[in-house]
Amino acid sequence: MGGRHCALQAFYIIVPDPKAMPIFEDEAIVLRQYPLAESDVIVVCIAPELGKIRAVAHGIKKTKSRFAGSLEPLNHIRIVFYNREGRELGTIQHAELIHSYSNKFWSLDYLFALTFFTELAQALVQENQPSPALFRLLLAAMRAGEKKALLLPLLRYFEVWCLKLSGFLPAFAACSVCGGNIREEGFFARIQEGTVLCADCSSRKGIFIGAAASSALQRIMTRSPEDFAASPLEAEAGRQIERWTQELLEQNLGSPLKSYGILKEIITLQGAGSNSKAKN
Numbered sequence: 001m002g003g004r005h006c007a008l009q010a011f012y013i014i015v016p017d018p019k020a021m022p023i024f025e026d027e028a029i030v031l032r033q034y035p036l037a038e039s040d041v042i043v044v045c046i047a048p049e050l051g052k053i054r055a056v057a058h059g060i061k062k063t064k065s066r067f068a069g070s071l072e073p074l075n076h077i078r079i080v081f082y083n084r085e086g087r088e089l090g091t092i093q094h095a096e097l098i099h100s101y102s103n104k105f106w107s108l109d110y111l112f113a114l115t116f117f118t119e120l121a122q123a124l125v126q127e128n129q130p131s132p133a134l135f136r137l138l139l140a141a142m143r144a145g146e147k148k149a150l151l152l153p154l155l156r157y158f159e160v161w162c163l164k165l166s167g168f169l170p171a172f173a174a175c176s177v178c179g180g181n182i183r184e185e186g187f188f189a190r191i192q193e194g195t196v197l198c199a200d201c202s203s204r205k206g207i208f209i210g211a212a213a214s215s216a217l218q219r220i221m222t223r224s225p226e227d228f229a230a231s232p233l234e235a236e237a238g239r240q241i242e243r244w245t246q247e248l249l250e251q252n253l254g255s256p257l258k259s260y261g262i263l264k265e266i267i268t269l270q271g272a273g274s275n276s277k278a279k280n
């Protein structure tokens with residue numbers, strides 16, 4: 001049978017009519033939604049094979065909407081939508097809920113941590129660019145939170161892996177200048193140069209990542225978010241990693257994320273430490 005292949009697809013599909021609109025299907029995580037018209041909303045999702053999706057859900061605010069509950073932020077869904085050529089927004093045909101992370105009894109700090117995760121994912125993932133690793137990272141972080149992972153270790157884990165998967169994290173096993181092993185003693189990070197240096201090569205200038213923080217970074221590279229966030233992170237090590245990751249993110253994104261500033265205020269007000277867990 002004659003036909004043509006869709007230019008972008010999460011599964012194999014034939015469009016027999018050249019004038020027909022390609023239909024796409026993929027699993028996705030809903031990042032946010034905002035109003036478009038009286039009963040319509042724009043939904044932003046991240047999908048493993050389709051990257052960032054921006055599509056209109058028509059009539060979602062009506063009481064008889066078929067899939068309104070599926071499109072809440074933090075939901076893991078199966079989505080079907082079509083997109084007219086040259087249009088920025090697709091149109092959602094169907095959404096099926098796989099699992100909801102939006103109706104949990106999250107503590108306030110954990111709720112804003114998940115908001116930070118989704119805002120960061122939205123900033124890093126591009127439209128029409130497959131992002132299976134970042135999708136799996138976000139999903140794994142939400143699952144870890146649902147299983148009452150410790151908040152601060154999970155935050156550091158998510159930041160580090162977002163930077164690595166986006167190509168923004170410098171290799172930190174050896175000094176960028178002399179090649180010496182810096183895993184045991186730690187290193188000094190230079191944000192502008194994108195380098196990590198031993199004490200001698202850095203003249204001790206830069207963001208200091210001590211031995212405990214360096215060890216935590218190595219564990220992040222080899223463990224799942226649930227495993228890493230099962231144990232408290234030493235306070236000073238956490239602060240050192242946080243300073244490095246947040247400055248790297250700000251440099252590469254152009255500005256700090258609003259949700260993280262709010263999250264920091266909440267953590268400070270609540271006196272949350274490394275033993276803060278989600279309350280489900």
